[in-house]
Structures are given as structure tokens and as C-alpha cells.
Amino acid sequence: MGETPSPVELLQGARQTAYHLEMRDGYMRSDPWYQAWARGDTAEFEARLERPWLDLIREVTGRGVQVRRVRIVSEPVSDYIRFEHATxxxxxxxxxxxxxxxxxxxxxxxLPGNDCWIVDGEAVLFHHFTGEGELATDAREFITAPSIVKLCESAFDAAWDRAIDHRDYQI
Known part of the structure; x- marks a missing residue:
């Protein structure tokens, strides 16, 4: 199976598509950016809106890769989902x-049992989290088995077709 790439490495290698399926109502509540938002520190929150991840997205989409994300959320939404919506x-x-x-x-x-990135219809990078939403010790699992990739891509497509575009989703 080879070495497990990071999400950044996976996206850097994408040629056509990079799809992210998110299914949790909270992640990494220990993140200082989330904590700043939660305590109402607008200056700290806004200072972090421009971040390295966005440079990667600009680079990847700039070379024609379609980057899509579906967030499956409980309603009413959690505070963490309110934070994600704000970002x-x-x-x-x-x-x-x-x-x-x-x-x-x-x-x-x-749906697969874990959040995942699906790249070019060829690979899946699963993310493993603890019950509290922090990254687990074995945080990533890289899979190229065609049956699993197909399952995840099919799940993503089905979720995407039903999901509401960000500009229209109100919390």
C-alpha cells in the first residue's frame, strides 16, 4: 500500500478531482482558531481566515482540479459547525x-464509516478521530483498493447530489 500521504500531499498530486466527505459535528475543538471564535475573539478569528490551506486550494484548482467538499451535519447544528460555516x-x-x-x-x-478524501477516483484517505473529535493515534489510512474507492466515490456523489450549496445553506 505504500506510505500514507498527508491530505496536503494527496491534493498536491491530484490531477482531476479531490472530494472530501465530512460527517462529524465537531473536530479538533482544541484548535486555537476554533477557541478564538468560541470566545468571540473576532480579531484572532479573522486573522486566521487567510491560511496556508487556501494557498493549496488556489494552486490545485488553478491547474484545473475540481475540489469539492460535502459536510453532513446534524440540525440544529453544533457550535463547531457554526464555526465551520463562518470559515x-x-x-x-x-x-x-x-x-x-x-x-x-x-x-x-x-456512507463509509469515516471521513475521507477521494482523489481522481483512484485513492481514498480516511481520517480517524477520537470520540472527542481529536485526531486519533492512527489518524490516516490510505486505500487504493478499487472496490473501496468506488464505494466512497459513490457515497460522495449521492451526498453531493442532495446537499445544499454553501451560499444557500442557512444555519
């Missing part, structure tokens, strides 16, 4: 397409 406009401006799917509209979809 999403900067991702969209950088070239990422993002949609939101209320969890109740995903009940009949076959």
Missing part, C-alpha cells in the same frame, strides 16, 4: 465547492 466563504473564494447535507436527508445513503 467556509474563504474556502469557496479560494476555489473549493462546498455543500451542506442535513443528516436527516442522508438516512438512506450508504
Amino acid at each position: 467556509t466563504a474563504s474556502n469557496v473564494a479560494a476555489g473549493e465547492e462546498i455543500r451542506w447535507l442535513p443528516r436527516r436527508r442522508a438516512s438512506d445513503l450508504a
